[in-house]
Amino acid sequence: MKKNNIISNWLKENGNIETEMLVKRNLAIANKVRNILNDRNLNDGDFAELLEKTRSEVSKWLSGSHNLTQKSIIKMEIALGVKLIYIEQVHKYVYLGKIEGSLKEEAKKYSEGDYKKTMPAYAS
Numbered sequence: 001m002k003k004n005n006i007i008s009n010w011l012k013e014n015g016n017i018e019t020e021m022l023v024k025r026n027l028a029i030a031n032k033v034r035n036i037l038n039d040r041n042l043n044d045g046d047f048a049e050l051l052e053k054t055r056s057e058v059s060k061w062l063s064g065s066h067n068l069t070q071k072s073i074i075k076m077e078i079a080l081g082v083k084l085i086y087i088e089q090v091h092k093y094v095y096l097g098k099i100e101g102s103l104k105e106e107a108k109k110y111s112e113g114d115y116k117k118t119m120p121a122y123a124s
Contacts, residue, residue: 027064029073029084034062036080050079 037047048058060066061076077084 022067023065026066026068029068029076030062030064032084033076033080036082047079051075 033047037043042050044058044062045055047062048055051058061068061072073084
């Protein structure tokens with residue numbers, strides 16, 4: 001907790017919004033990992049073994065002041081079997097079928113709900 005106050009004070013004096021957000025996010029991830037490790041009775045050394053990293057590197061990651069990469073976050077997620085960051089994934093695939101007219105005309109038909117004309121597989 002004391003380290004978080006030191007970081008917060010430094011950010012107020014020297015940081016910019018991007019740095020502040022980065023540090024806050026890194027601290028949140030580090031705290032979440034710490035809680036998971038505590039719940040599982042694991043220490044930094046145990047976690048380092050799971051990650052195939054050195055204890056000192058893991059300690060830097062868990063300090064909250066290290067710039068975590070997506071790769072390192074994913075590595076931690078896999079080792080712990082949890083999601084540390086949740087981002088809603090929206091997949092929207094659109095198949096217009098064979099376009100016989102202009103793309104603009106077919107897109108208009110599709111957007112107006114008249115897509116059965118452009119999608120023979122759904123014409124039944």
